[in-house]
Amino acid sequence: DADVTQTPRNRITKTGKRIMLECSQTKGHDRMYWYRQDPGLGLRLIYYSFDVKDINKGEISDGYSVSRQAQAKFSLSLESAIPNQTALYFCATSADKYYGYTFGSGTRLTVV
């Protein structure tokens, strides 16, 4: 099994729908992150969490919310999806900044 698992892998949803992207990890890392990738823009940080009680906004948190249900689980929600939230979403974990980040395989979300 992958160290960082994201579900679903692909999803098409309609404008205005609520959607949740899920992430689970077996690395035992405390730090978890959600990024968004758009063509030509690289990856941008949405939210990050140091532990269950510590959630922090990233560069582009508007329109998103997160929940850290356990050390191993970190979900991203779009309360009312809009077409410009169409993107590739990555979850990542880290034990320490020096060692870098382990990424999941991404969720491609299309909002129509």
Add this chain to the structure above:
Amino acid sequence: AQTVTQSQPEMSVQEAETVTLSCTYDTSESDYYLFWYKQPPSRQMILVIRQEAYKQQNATENRFSVNFQKAAKSFSLKISDSQLGDAAMYFCAYSPGGGADGLTFGKGTHLIIQP
């Protein structure tokens, strides 16, 4: 806020040759970390190499090495003996060393390997 700039949207190199990807960054901090990530068509993000700002020595991982110029805020990636499997998007990324967290990415360089 920190910014990371990759000025080469696309690069092409012949198989077995050497190629250098450029990255510059802007920060007022003295303690930070720099990374290069590879994203092949499978879309997986793969860590290629990392560098601590307080280390003078340039990092090396097999065929991959960096040229870290702290004063110039430059962090280029050199790939030696390029292989077809090196074809991918390459992202330069910055991480602050203090309490803040998360990576700031450049927009990426698409590397093409010509057989």
